[in-house]
Amino acid sequence: MSTAAAKVNRTGPAKPVRVIAILLMLAGLVMVVAGATTWFTVQSQLADERITVSEDADWFAGEKIDGPLTAYAEAQIIEKHALESSGGKTYAELDREDPARQTVMNGSFLRASLFTSVVSFGIAAMAMGLGVVIALIGYAQFLLARSLAAAPEAAA
Template sequence: MSDTVATADTIEAPQKKVGLVKIIGTLGILGGIVLIIAGIIVWSVVSSQLRAENITVPDDAMAFQGQTVAGPLTAYVQADIIQLHALEASGGKTYAELEQDDPVRAVMMNASFLRASLFTSVVSFGVAAFAMGIGVLSILVGTGLNRLASAPVVVRRATVV
């Protein structure tokens, strides 16, 4: 009499401890939602603050002529045209290159401050977009962790016949 071994596949609910994985997945999803909401709020606040300044991109700018500065692209173009106009006013000299008593130096200083403010808003838009992107990624990873933790386990059991 010979013993034969047969295997049977059965699908069972997970018997492993996956509570921590599910918690991390859920926290990832919640964190992603918070990041997306925060990114949207920052984007909206910066955009509304720029819009409230009523800055219009001049006709000699490289793009967006006549549009109100309210986003990262219009802010960048406005900063660029400010630099062009300031350099025209100073004869191509920067603030540091002008004599200390030169009256145009105040124009260059104001232009520099305006450009720095506009570039700060461009960076703020970038950080907001980054936060939203990481939020989406966090939701995807969290969802993946939750799905993996809930996946059924195939158990192979050997039976002796």
């Protein structure tokens, strides 16, 4: 077997594995950056609203709402306040003419908005976590490609 043929055989299986490995590492990096960008954008938008958790909340009372836990805590206390104002009835249970209906509706809208932020933080964290895992898989595959390329040399 000629030297040129040996080189083709040696790099043949390793090259596609290496290309896929690099693509996986890049995809992982993109996911980490996208997740971090989403996290910090949502955090910034919440902080810009200058909302604080109500003083009577079970957790984080008086703290600035700028993360998933504080947003969740405020959503919980809004529900408590809305139910107190309506005598324990939800929006759907109130009569159309009930004056508490508007307060409960506003509370529902605020809670939905806060929960959207909580979900956005979760998706951002998931994207970052999956990005790290995908990048690590790509790195492991890159090391595998290296060993595939070196294996014929060791056998020769």
